Amino acid sequence: MTLRYETVDVFTETAFGGNPLAVVLGGETLTAEAMQAIAREFNCPETTFVMPPEDPAHTARVRIFTPGMELPFAGHPNVGTATVLAWRGEIFGRPVGDAVVFEEAIGAVGLEILRAGGAAIGARLTSPAMPTVRGSFDPSAVAAAVGLSDPNIVVARHAPAHVAIGATFVIAEVEDLDVLAAARGDAGLQVKHLGEAAPPLVYLYTREDAGPDTLHIRSRMFAPRAGIPEDPATGGAAVAIAGLFASLWDGSLDIVIDQGIEMGRPSRLDVRLIRDGEGERITVAGRCVAMMRGELTAL
Structure with a gap:
């Protein structure tokens, strides 16, 4: 069996920036163990497998793997996979329009294709649910757990929070950019200080500026226990932090997140917490750059 694949850099307009993603087209006959082995081989932060949907009204069924585990939902794999399918123009014999819906472990995930001059340049994800804050650390x-000292963690607005949206995150605010740069991902430290049961995804951020309904932050995300020493851009965490801010902020909120700066893969995530007559929801948008395509033959 031979499967086609494409790789894409997500949440960037520049090749070799953003967050790499491998998109494998097909794989419905593969076991979960085979998918995990392929994800380890690509060694991208995530690899997706795009398969025929169970509901013909949907675009595709998608499974998401890090090098170390399967995820029920994540942001950059959805944005990147949707953009790759838009570039291809069709999947499973059907055209790909400006709206796609993926079937994932978390449920149906909807995205809008972003275009410039008619060409797909990225996608906007609408979170399938609002995140839940499960407690604090x-x-x-x-x-x-990240090699810092007590005063480096800012608690004036919120304690380090346990936030879930498919994956679960430890989210903490730090003092400034220097502190953010000094943090490090260490699986042993995470287990020693947070425990085996704590979420393996630790997301740190600091505020760069804020207005009445906008916020600009810089972030880093460490997940060595999931096979990701550091993530250049984390769409799931962007949803999670917007959900955390929902309990701290009145009205709607625009968030610009810069991530990956310290590891040389600058990324930008445009996030919106929307509160209107339709209720409360979160979107995450970003651009993508095509990188590689080929075939998987050793199957």
């Missing part, structure tokens, strides 16, 4: 433990 001791600031001292979080600081130690």
